[in-house]
Amino acid sequence: MRSLLTGVALLAAGAMTLSGCTGSANRNSTGTNGDNGKPTLTFMLDWTPNTNHIGLYVAQKLGYFKDAGIKVAILPTAQAGAETSVENGVSNIGFSKLTDVANADAQGAHLKQVFDLTQKPIARWCSLKSRTDIQTPKDFADKTFVTFGSAEQSASVRQMIKYAGGSGDFKTATAGTNTFRTLTSGKGDFAGFYANWEEVVSELNGPALNCFAADKWGVPGNPDQLGFIVKDSWVRDPKNAESLRKFVKAARKGYDYALSNPDKAADLLVAEAKTAHLDTRITRASMEKIVNEGYWSGAGMNDDSMNGKSGQGITATINTTDGQRYLDFQYEAGTYVDSHKKRLPKAPQADELSTNDYVK
Template structure:
């Protein structure tokens, strides 16, 4: 069985996977308060710009570049102060839209879902270049060999339309009926599976799968893109409010912030153990397992989840072709709805949702 720290880490990261996907069902309520909120832009007493960044969930290796940049002085070198905020109950997307934070960790598909309902978000930095989500059953379930065997089984989820579309497509592609029931997870998808209340759920290869290998029980997982789901469903990165970034001073600070964060991620790829230790040391309240953090960084580095041509450098760019293929798939599945709760009439366009203009530290 997993120890308390292992259970906690499984719970936080697994819950995040489904909370992020649930944006399509919650954005209307979460955006209701935006009109009363302003911008979080500020300067310190010496005039240095301050950028506030909101996490999407408990600190983990997806955020390691931020903590490295903070610890090693990369943000200071760039001429900015950075405040890293724990996630709010409403989520990073709504906090950015409301002006509670300048930048937030999210996914491109979440930006699409929120903007379909009236938000003004822009995806400005894409960390993950390869799919990281996995759809898993316990390895002890010998009756589940391919996604076809998920037909008629119980999916542990929060009822997200996006996740349901992915699972249905995987099952049908493998020759199954595409039908399944759902069970709402409490705090921990993994515990729900081990209790027998569910048959399969969503995990991350760079975190839960690593933890499963360290502590057991083993998981048997499938990658959505291997089973008929087009594009990259897992473009995780940073988003800002588009209107906020139109201000020249904000845009300049954003460029400096992203450039310094990239330095942090690049350092992590070149020094995975040191970066993992920085993450653990800089986030004591998260009580992260140092062995898990190190193994997670090893998995990220060896699996090239953040990189393209250079295995030691994070490009931060969005693969628009991969992004559009996935957005079109979700649109065809009826996932995106407008502020009235009606199905969106047109597919979200990755080229409009995402930009690489802030990846340079200067305007050049």
């Protein structure tokens, strides 16, 4: 969802954020030994630092990576995207999602997801709450969708409209650097946001939004399996595979800390990711929402299984069943094409695009 984060991400792209080593000379695209004989890994963010990345910053600041015997450089988002950066060897590991791996591999990349942070859909399709003419996704029909031209997003929106009883037709407008502004200006009627960030911004600072989750309106599976990706050929090297295991274990410890100490972790992220100029109120509220609604663990504070207790660990595994249902849906919608813009002979396969070997 390229919306509120986009403008800040572009500003942040010129500088390295919170790295375990400094300067481009220390970037190591092969995961070989860095200073003091420790393997140095580079990690490419997908957007400007936010609570999706908080476990990485916690692991860096609290020494979890160091304790694991590795050095980690957290790189700012690249305009080409984390997928391209990992495929081209600019970074060893990147932050992405399963469906983006499917898109990249359809175009000839060789990527694999190895860690899934989000266990529940976090994407939301929203209009301004002041738009009383929009009460369900049916009312998106014939209105203007603020988008970056994603075929995947359009397929989801079309399905939501049809599921709600509408025609499935809508117009599009190109998103600017601030989707909130595009909506309030009247240039668009609805857009995509993230529940754990922009919906929080809306709740705290306005404008108020009326939001719908795709999985509640006819879109199957989980479209938002966000996590870590690597290149197949890189991880086939046993040394790199071992470094990746250490990285995943330390990062997971960082995310577990964030769930158990959401305010402390939020404050740490704000302090360490200075180039992002994060608002402490928003960052803390985002973590509160993540904990209470169970986006990382699959169980929220209000679920019976939690008995109202915080501190649960993240799940981290990729749900290939949910992933395949979504990939099949997008394939039928014609989303995935090869480098020649031709339809793939079959749907991308979740169990080929991912592995849980590194979170065991």
